[in-house]
Amino acid sequence: MTSSPPGGPRDAARPGPRERPPSSPPGAGHARLRRWQGATEWPLTAISLLFLLAYAIPIARPDVPADVRSACSFVLAVTWLLFVVDYVVRVRLAPRPWVYVRRHPLELAVVVLPVLRPLLLVSVVVRLNRVNAVRLRGRVVRFAAAGTALLVTVGALTVTQAERGVPGADIVNLGDGFWWAMVTITTVGYGDLAPVSPVGRVIAVCLMLGGIALLGVVTATLSSWLVERVTDTSSPDDRLGAAGGPAGEAPVGMVSQAQVALLVAQVQELRAQIIADRQRAQAQGESGSAGE
Numbered sequence: 655m656t657s658s659p660p661g662g663p664r665d666a667a668r669p670g671p672r673e674r675p676p677s678s679p680p681g682a683g684h685a686r687l688r689r690w691q692g693a694t695e696w697p698l699t700a701i702s703l704l705f706l707l708a709y710a711i712p713i714a715r716p717d718v719p720a721d722v723r724s725a726c727s728f729v730l731a732v733t734w735l736l737f738v739v740d741y742v743v744r745v746r747l748a749p750r751p752w753v754y755v756r757r758h759p760l761e762l763a764v765v766v767l768p769v770l771r772p773l774l775l776v777s778v779v780v781r782l783n784r785v786n787a788v789r790l791r792g793r794v795v796r797f798a799a800a801g802t803a804l805l806v807t808v809g810a811l812t813v814t815q816a817e818r819g820v821p822g823a824d825i826v827n828l829g830d831g832f833w834w835a836m837v838t839i840t841t842v843g844y845g846d847l848a849p850v851s852p853v854g855r856v857i858a859v860c861l862m863l864g865g866i867a868l869l870g871v872v873t874a875t876l877s878s879w880l881v882e883r884v885t886d887t888s889s890p891d892d893r894l895g896a897a898g899g900p901a902g903e904a905p906v907g908m909v910s911q912a913q914v915a916l917l918v919a920q921v922q923e924l925r926a927q928i929i930a931d932r933q934r935a936q937a938q939g940e941s942g943s944a945g946e
Contacts, residue, residue, distance in 0.1 A: 806839055809860075
C-alpha cells in the first residue's frame, strides 16, 4: 500500500488551520477617537455657541414672544441631541469604553438627565479654550481670557435664571447677574448682591472656585513673563558675572559657549606645553648619554 506523497489529494482535502483575522494595532482606537474629535471640534464649538445663544435669549429678555421662546427651546433640544450623538460615538470609538465613561462623568450626566442641559455651557468653556498656540504662554493667556469671559457669562445667566422669581432675591435681571458674576469671580465680594436660592448658592461656589483658579493662572503667567523680561534686559556686566564669559553669549546648559571655547583652548595649550616639555626632556637625556 503506497502512501500519497505530500501535497497530494489527501493533503489538499485536509482542512488547514483557520487563519485568525489580523487584530487592529493597540493605538488604532485612540487614532480613530482623535480623528473624530478633530473633525467635530469646530462644528461642536459652533453648536455650543448656538446653545449658549438660545439659552441666553429667554433669560435676558423674559418678555420675548412665545414663538421666539419656542424656537429657543427647539434649538436647545436639537443641540442636546447632537451632543448625545457625539458622546455615543466617542464612547464607541474609545478603546476602553467604560474607562472613557468613568473619566467623563459630567457629559454622561448631561446625556442621561436632560434637566442638566445647562451644564453643557461648561463644554463651551472647554471647547473654546482648546486653542493652538506656538508657545505655552500664549495658550495660557488665551485660556485665561476665554475662560474668564465665558465663566462670567455662564455665571450671570445661570444665577439670573435661578434667582428670578425667588422671594427676597437681590438678583432680578441679567445686569444684576453680570455685576454679581464679575464681583464674585474677581474675589472682591462687595456683598451688595448675593444669591438666596440653593441653586444660586451652588453656582456661586462654582464661580468662586473658578475665579481662584483663573487668578492663579494669570498670576503664574505674569510672574513667568516678568522673570523672562528681567533676564533678557539685564545688564552686560550682570550677564558677564553670571555666565563667566563675554556679554551676550547664550548659555548652553549651565555654562556659556564662551566658557566652553575658553576651556578647550586652555586644554590644548596645556597639551602643547606637556608635549614640548617631554621633547625637551628627551633631548637633554640624549645629549647626556652622548657626552658620557
